[in-house]
Amino acid sequence: MALRRFDLEAGGENFAFDPDTEPTIEFWLGKYPAGRKQSAVIPLLWLAQKDNGGWLSEPAMRTVADRLEMPYIRVYEVATFYTMFKLAPVGKHHVQLCGTTPCMLRGAEDLKKVCQRRIGKPMAVTDDGKLSWEEVECLGACVNAPMVQINEDYFEDLTPESFEEIIEKLRNGADVEPGPQTDRVFSEPTGGTDVLTDPALFDGSRAAALARVPNAPEEPPEPEAKGEPPAEPPTNTVREEVTDDDVERDAAEISGDRPEPMDVPHSRRDDLKQIRGIGPVNEAQLNDLGIFTFAQIAGWTGSNVEWVEGYLSFPGRIGREEWIAQARQLAGQKDKDA
Ligand code: FES
Incomplete structure (x- = not known):
């Protein structure tokens, strides 16, 4: 240091x-x-x-x-x-230029030359009091290297040209827009992404699957103040009651064969979470489908697996995690213990 x-x-x-x-x-x-x-x-x-x-x-x-x-x-x-504390005067816009390896490999040295040419020596304030700069260690935005921090904002994916333009605007009192200085969205690959392109991943439609958690604890209601009208029910709650119609509507669009639902009394239901890969959310969704026991899962056909994977939106996972083999083992163990 x-x-x-x-x-x-x-x-x-x-x-x-x-x-x-x-x-x-x-x-x-x-x-x-x-x-x-x-x-x-x-x-x-x-x-x-x-x-x-x-x-x-x-x-x-x-x-x-x-x-x-x-x-x-x-x-x-x-x-x-702590180098976050400056011990000498800085310009109105203080530039902290990251010079650590990822930024250096992506062009920080060229940005440093811009600082030297347009601002001057490190920690020297320009005559108009507008600008100063220093080189610092990694600012934790390596994925968008090279980058600088100006006062409290990050400017990322810089080129000497875009950086120089920002400095010029600051000198002239113009507005600048922090964040990536290319058309890159956040930290997606340069040139755009070619995976996870399904809009359904981002439009909220898959949240419906997570919403089907019948046993998730409800937020306790706020106590009502005396004399005040009762609170309005929330209008944008994430959880929603799952009806048979919901299941039927989703089910109709999935390929494969839906496993036969069963009505199993509580006392005879299995803890499906004992199957590696099934957590509380998946268990609740399986219960919505009328699947409550190891024996039911142990008896799934390939077509049933295809359907359930489609319904739960994780193709290939049931096979990879060997749910059926696990279910057979657990069902066998249960029979022995009975
Ligand atoms: S190396 Fe520059 S932000 Fe991490």
Whole structure:
């Protein structure tokens, strides 16, 4: 880590938090028990940095120390250890350029040249006070390398040209749009994706399968305040009552043969979750289909498997996880124990 020194001249003699910051300070202090408020040192230093134009002057650190009743040296230690705290003035737009391996391999060196050419030396503020930059270690957005952080926003998938354009806009007070600077959506492959392209994966229609959890615990209702009208029932709840009509409607569109449903009394139902690959959600869906026992699953034909895989939306999984072999074993064990 580089040697980090305070800029003792630039910070003046005094610092005070912005009155609007006080509620946030109280919020952080309230998170820790009495006698432990020093635990709030990092959030308070962060707030002080924001109120001080993006960097921590020595009076700002002292103010935090006084507020938390900490020795000044303890606060200096924290501020000088974490590179998120700037110890010298920065520009209105401070660029943190990631130079770690993934970004470096994807062109960070070229972005660095843009910084040097358009802004100047690291941690030097431009004459108009608008810009400064520094190189930092991985900012955790490697999948969209190369990238920079400007104040609190990430700008990703940069090229020297797009980065230069952003810097120019900031210098001119124009708006910039954070995020990937290509037509890439989030972290999908460059040039678009050729897997998981089925729109049904994203349009919410498959959520219906997850909604069929008959035994999932309901949110307890809010107690009603005296004199107030009863709360409106939620209109966008995810869970929904599954009716036989729902099952029939979904079932009609699936290839294969639906396993014969059975009406099995509670006392004779098996815990289908003992089959590896069946969790509470799948068990509930199988129960919706009238499947309650190991013996039923053990007797499935290939056509039944195809149908159930289609219904549960996971082709090939029943075979891979050997549900039928597991069910046969469990059913056999059950017969022996009986
Ligand atoms: S290496 Fe640049 S964000 Fe991780």
